[in-house]
Amino acid sequence: MSRRQVLEALSGLLLAMFCSMVSTTVVGTSLPIIVPALGGTQESYTWVVTITLLTTAISTPIWGKLADLVNRKTLMLIALAVFVLASAGAGMSTSAEMLIAFRALQGLGGGGLAALSQVLMADIISPRERGKYMGLFAGVMAVATVGGPLLGGVMTDTIGWRWNFYVGVPLGIIAFAVLLRTLRIEQIRAAKVRIDYLGIVLLSVSAGVLLVWITNVSDYGWISWETAWMVGIALIAAVAFVLVELRVAEPLIPLTLFRNRTFTLAVLASISIGVAMFGTSVYLGQYMQISRGYGPTEAGLLTIPMAAGMLVASAVVGQLVTRFGRWKSYLVVGAVLMIAGTGLLSTLAYDTSLWLVGTYMFLLGAGTGMTMQNLVLVVQNTSKPQEIGVASSGVNFFRTVGGTAGVAVMGSVLAASMTQQLTDRAQEIGAAVMSLGEQGQAILAQLQSGALPVTRDMPEAIAVIIEDASAQAISHAFLIGVPLAVLSLVAIAFLPNKPLTRQNNIERMRAQRLEGDLAVATAETGSIPVHVADDGDASSARSR
Template identity: 30%
Template sequence: MTFTNLTKKNTVLIMIGVMMSILLASLDGTIVTTAMPKIISSLQGFDYYTWPMIAYLLCITISMPLFGKLADMYGFKPVYIFGIIVFFIGSALCGVSQNMMQLIFFRGFQGIGGAILISNSLAIIGVLFAPAERAKYVGIASSAGALASIVGPSLGGFITDNFSWRWVFYVNIPIAIIALIIIILVLPTHKAEERKKVDYFGAVALIVALVPMLLAFTWAGKDYDWNSVQIVDMLIFSAVMLIIFAVIEIKAEDPIIPMTLFKNSIFNFSAIEMFLISAVMMGAAIFIPLFVQEVTGSSASKSGAILTPMMLSLIVGAMVSGVLVSKTNKYKLQAIIGFVIAVIGSALLLNLKVNTSNLQIIIDMIVLGFGIGIVMPIFSVTAQSAFPESQIGVVTSSTQFFKSLGQTIASSILGTIMSTVVTNGLKDLDTTGLPASITSVLKNPNALTGGGDSMKSIAAKLPKEMLPRFMKLIEDIKGILSNSIHSVFVICVVMSILALVVVLFMKEIPLSNTKNSAEQ
């Protein structure tokens, strides 16, 4: 499968459409976060606070391999158009949701469209450009995702405060329409020479395997203990279903995730690295704003603004990496350098304390973002270059599957680590002599959030002689939260080091300057 005789103008327009699609799918993963408090207030769904995000991420993770295979079979254009339409309809339905169950369902539907947009956007780049050029354009396209990370939370808060939370979803509609028009008019029809049966049994087996596993990682340590019957049974069931899925894929005429991919060491290394580096990035993106807002006492808007330098350095790193790979036709040295910088950046986060300045946090995050930016585009390119162009769709979607899986598992496991450390720390908090009503508030993890408003209201009612002790306890509580986030960053450092060690053993294959010479 190859695009031929494309003019420079058409190539630019296709890239614009691709970047708008990536922006759509990525923005919807971040813009909703700041709107969720008003959403649950409007729809009366506090108990389901995280489920709209989980539904979106689950459906993205599960759908990527299936639609990557469909793109290889039926061509990128019809699948891509279908993805934009699904995302368009899903956004509109989310906006008109009347209760949390509707919103959760529609978010999952929207996630299917998001999966198509993310996986097939990178696959289209893989066909548009020669292997040595791909890193540069993957880096450029990935900047749309980074832009979504930068503006998403702030934009979501602005829209929610000034209009309605429903417009957080409606804002997707005009962008989707523009992207749809561009893709219909400019993207060439592009089909494989031979069609095979869709591996529906494999798709069902993968869904049945992944849903309980991801739910187990989401619930463990929060709703159920890690060693509870519910969590253990779900993980065992998932393991059995993954084995069944592998058997189905081996026998399938045209599997969703061909087991032959795992015979290629380049693919295996790329999948592992995408999993690890996306987990590290997720750890920083989730817990740095929490640290800034709740430990150092900065405002929510400022905590969002502090993420900006990291994402900007990530964009710069991705572009620098792409240019270097394009010029040298090599990638291993850049990957090693990127991981070394990522290790340094994640290690710097271990120094964060209650009295750490925002400037120091920004510097640390710039270092980490630059390292992540260098390595992130590399492994899509290397995996694509290790296979013929007829498999680019499934290879790309499979590597993105591992990236999404890393984000999902990291979110739940790191959150569990933080909450466990906080809970244990609050249990040991010495509140001797304080009224029981105040003690119960101080030892409630919910008191750690909300910018300390609950603590201020309590302090205003206390006798003056109790204030010094109370304020000392507040500092102790900030220390507990700081320690819990420190534990999260320890895991991020370990994952960064593991990623560095893994890349040292990765074989480097030459990247061709022509479109049709991908390695078998």
């Protein structure tokens, strides 16, 4: 593919990613309206959010493995078709259960788009050249993360909540047409395709039950019969999965990947990045709304520094990686920035200057931008060309599962800290409530119910107490991310500093096949055939 063809195909991949991310983030501010409109309950609300994460995480390694076995372009188009149809179905939902089902299909297609876009990018762009394109992916993520919730709020207020889902349909159709026309890859595939169906089932059970437990552990309790049987099922399925993977011809996640030091360390480093991505999106929005009293739209705008840090750092570092070929020092700096950003966010108070909060978010965003895509890049650089799909999706899978687990722990710490502080300040809260009469009693009932308080609607006498308590609780939650960020730094420090190859994945597979043919021919004839002479030097071949 020429440079122009590469850019055309890349535009299709970027549009597919943007379609997936916008469709995921656009409903964030509108779900409190969508779920009641469909007759849903609080449990329905939780499942609408959780089910997409579940199916995305579970399907990512499956799509990655299939990418190593069958045509990747066809898989990408299938994933896009599933996502577009699911988005249209979600928009036409007439009940909360119907919406949950289509959100599950959205996650299934979204997992394919996330996994396959990185594999296809490796097919058409070499690791050395890929850095300068990483800024485009970071830009897509930044715009979708910030713009999605704002767009969702505007559409819900003007043309109706169903357009939160319909918006992904035209974007997906355009991406489908662009990829169908522009993407040209030569994929060397195994003669016989063997799919590890049992491995797929066991991984789905293990990861699915684990993620459901993690998401709802605050309701069950860390020590409860629900925790015991769900964790037990997840562990049994995980052990069975490992045993199956050791025996099947085409394992879903080859355990030999963990012999690759780069892959293993990148997985460890990615856990902290997952916490940074998911945790900040959840708890920074909560800080802005509960601890500072802003509305959803204002809270979304105030988190722009996080997205800006990701965009700027990823774009600049990507260009530097391509120009000079060095990558490890930028990863180390990114890990240090993540430690600094997470540590500083753990000092938040209800009256912290917004300029300081924005600076803390920018540092964390910059650290995430420097590390997230580059970890996948170095894994692809050292993995076998035939395993590029499972290696790339493996990093994404463990980042999602690890990040979700970290966010659940953060939520438990936040809830426990909030409860403790409200208990410690019960006398102060009681005095404020008494001074407000009937309004104070209604606020007290809301706090006792466990519902999230809307401080912007409260009188100042009680609002300032709740804002102070929630800010301290959220800062305690961010402390969980500090040791995980340190773990990322340690893992990155031990990554082998291997130079980036200038061959894309298709070229590496072609060269590998050529070397195999050369070895066979040499073994048969005892000499190097002239048509595969070193460096393609025909004159030297003829002279020999």
